[in-house]
Amino acid sequence: MTLSSRPSPADQVSDLLDTIKPLLVSFIRQADVSASTLDSVPPVTTWHNGADDNGDDSLPDPLVPGRPLVESHPPDELTKLMAPTLDLPSDGLGKDGLVGVVREVLKYSVNTWDQGFMDKLYSSTDALGTRKAYTVWKRAKDVKRQRKTPETEEMQPLMRIWQIGVAAELILAVLNTNVHVYQVSPALTLIEKTVTRRLADLFNLGPSAGGISQPGGSASNASSLVIARNTLYPQTKTSGINGTRYVLFTSEHGHYSLEKAAQMFGFGSDAVIPVPVDSVGRMIPGELDRVVRQAKERGEIPLYVNATAGTTVLGSYDPFDEIADVCDRHGMWMHIDGSWGGCVVFNKELSRDRLKGAGRAHSIAVTPHKMLGVPVTSSFLLVKDLKWAWESMTLPAGYLFHNDPSSEIYDLADLTPQCGRRGDPLKLFLSWSYHGTAGLSSLVRLSFSRASLLLDLVRSSPLLSLASPDPLPCLQVCFYFAPQGLLANEETNTRRTKEIVGRLVGRGFMVDYAPGPRGYFLRVVIHGNKEEETVRRLVRAVEQLGEEVVREEKVQS
Structure with missing residues (x-):
């Protein structure tokens, strides 16, 4: 092959991106079956191929069942499941083999695009915005005449921040300096x-x-x-x-x-x-x-x-x-x-x-x-x-x-x-350039509004006991499961908290726990990309799972 007949670097990059893009888009689309809709969505059985019924992969379809927020395994078990992938080959796998590796990485990774990801201080990536807004967008006969709801307008800054961030990461990889x-x-x-x-x-x-x-x-x-x-x-x-x-x-x-x-x-x-x-x-x-x-x-x-x-x-x-x-x-x-x-x-x-x-x-x-x-x-x-x-x-x-x-x-x-x-500052620079200081200010305000909603729901629940300062200083809400508002001893509170947190994954939520004055409590981090209904369903899920844990305690005793 002569030098002139070899694919150019630009063509090679374009070809590789075309190969990987459907996998990435499919991964993001799994989050369309968010924690806010799990009550009405059937269990996940297939890995969605990233296209809608007409083969159009340009529009998100929130009605297609997706993968769980995470396919959870202990480290030793996951090491066995990923053994073929983790075995670095003597001879290269080529592009086709690379696709298989990428599938495995995505399969066993936490989908932080999901509405239910409220575990750590960084927020879940939700470029697609709210399910409600995009259901309207998807079903509109004429995209140019799509309806805009107040919630759609409220979510506009965050809906684009992640799109800009993904683009910024790609730009940095291309510059490679x-x-x-x-x-x-x-x-x-x-x-x-x-x-x-x-x-x-x-x-x-x-x-x-x-x-x-x-x-x-x-x-x-x-x-x-x-x-x-x-x-x-x-x-x-x-x-x-x-x-x-x-x-x-x-x-x-x-x-x-x-x-x-x-x-x-x-x-x-x-x-x-x-x-x-x-x-x-x-x-x-x-x-x-x-x-x-x-x-x-x-x-x-x-x-x-x-x-x-x-x-x-x-x-x-x-x-x-x-x-x-x-x-x-x-x-x-x-x-x-x-x-x-x-x-x-x-x-x-x-x-x-x-x-x-x-x-x-x-x-x-x-x-x-x-x-x-x-x-x-x-x-x-x-x-x-x-x-x-x-x-x-x-x-x-x-x-x-x-x-x-x-x-x-x-x-x-x-x-x-x-x-x-x-060149990581490029990511903030592009978001700041697109939205301006006013847009980022709105995002911060929306995040505090969502966190305050969770605070109100916890405060008013007869099954939960607030452990956070009131009013909230920041975006995390801490609370115990406490039937009739009565806290148990430290050992019982800790056991219940850990059980609830573990079972929430099956309900499509990832939250954390931390030590408190009466044992470990739940710690939930809320950002502005969380829909109000997601927050409400999280509280209901905690209440239901907490009651389930208490019933099991009574049977075992």
């Missing part, structure tokens, strides 16, 4: 600088602020600790901590990533001092001041305070103004882990009280792939003065970095431990 130096990624570099600067503006971090993309919230928190140490105590950049006892502070409900970072960077996990929280999970500033003073009396050096905007379990926002006062008093770095709740900043009304004083922080972590529904991974570390990041991270690598420290920084890997860097 490293955003470490400007020379090889000029457009993506400017996009990252623009996005981080705008995010810093939303948090009122000041004129010198900026940021850097990170591979997740934990990485953002870890990088902030390095910048804090090297900025407040510059000698540590070259000499290390050298036996000095620096200590770090975080709330009792803070994320575990700070403890991991302390282990990685030589502080040790014992250097992380927990600060008591109040009845709704917020750090108590007076207690922070107390433990800081105690550390000083022991001869330790208070270095860093990790405040939280949206704790993992209860969703609480710490009192940032008061914490900043303590940090100023003792010369400590104030970081805000806003990985979960930071994106509330897009809505002025909801962020006014929650983020009061956040602009006084030295650094903030924010992760749009959670609250904003941008595809994983999308996370940023914002710094009040971007030069702090450069001075803390830069090393003499003249073969790669050509930054002039007196001017703007464009070789972005000089601001972070990473050298290999993906």
Whole structure:
């Protein structure tokens, strides 16, 4: 075969995408049989081929039965089921074999496009919008004359966010470049600088602020600790901590990533001092001041305070103004882990009280792939003065970095431990460009509206007991199954919670559980792409399964 007769890279990519696309579209369509309609949909028996009855694969058909949210197996069992696929071959499988591999991957993966996915802090991908809106759309004789309901209008921003996100991922794969130096990624570099600067503006971090993309919230928190140490105590950049006892502070409900970072960077996990929280999970500033003073009396050096905007379990926002006062008093770095709740900043009304004083922080972590529904991974570390990041991270690598420290920084890997860097900011940039700040604000407001609906349903149920703060600080709702409002002992509550969570998968729902004051409770994360009926059916399913578990307990006793 001559060079001129070989398929071009463009043709090869087009052919492969044409082969894989039906599998991906089919996978997404399975979510059309969402948790909000399982009562009336027959069990799944076939893998839908991705086309409607007329062979048209351009329109979603929510009436075609789909796969379960997840085909669940224990790790050892799934390893056996996937053994042929996991056995990497000596000779390549080619395109036909690749299709089989992709089918297996999709078959045994959680379908996060499904309405019933309410397990983790990132939201389910639901580009197709509401079932009701698209049933109307599918059945319209003339698509141009499709009816628009209020719910359709309400869902428009989220219906497109995921479409944009999928496109952004494809664009990044096609570009296949490293955003470490400007020379090889000029457009993506400017996009990252623009996005981080705008995010810093939303948090009122000041004129010198900026940021850097990170591979997740934990990485953002870890990088902030390095910048804090090297900025407040510059000698540590070259000499290390050298036996000095620096200590770090975080709330009792803070994320575990700070403890991991302390282990990685030589502080040790014992250097992380927990600060008591109040009845709704917020750090108590007076207690922070107390433990800081105690550390000083022991001869330790208070270095860093990790405040939280949206704790993992209860969703609480710490009192940032008061914490900043303590940090100023003792010369400590104030970081805000806003990985979960930071994106509330897009809505002025909801962020006014929650983020009061956040602009006084030295650094903030924010992760749009959670609250904003941008595809994983999308996370940023914002710094009040971007030069702090450069001075803390830069090393003499003249073969790669050509930054002039007196001017703007464009070789972005000089601001972070990473050298290999993906252009993930493009995903938020495209969504932000399409919808504008107002559109993202509407998405945040809709998400809080849906979470408040679940709160109301739990509060009014005679079979459930609310464990979340009321009103809700963020988008997760925590509650116990408690017949007649009476909680059992910790062991019984924990057993019932785990049983209910496990059985919910069979009803088309994935939720989580977490430890609480009376044993483990259910923790449900709600985003704006959840239909009201999905939320109502979830509550009914929990009530029914809870009663089922209690009946079984009585029989066994």
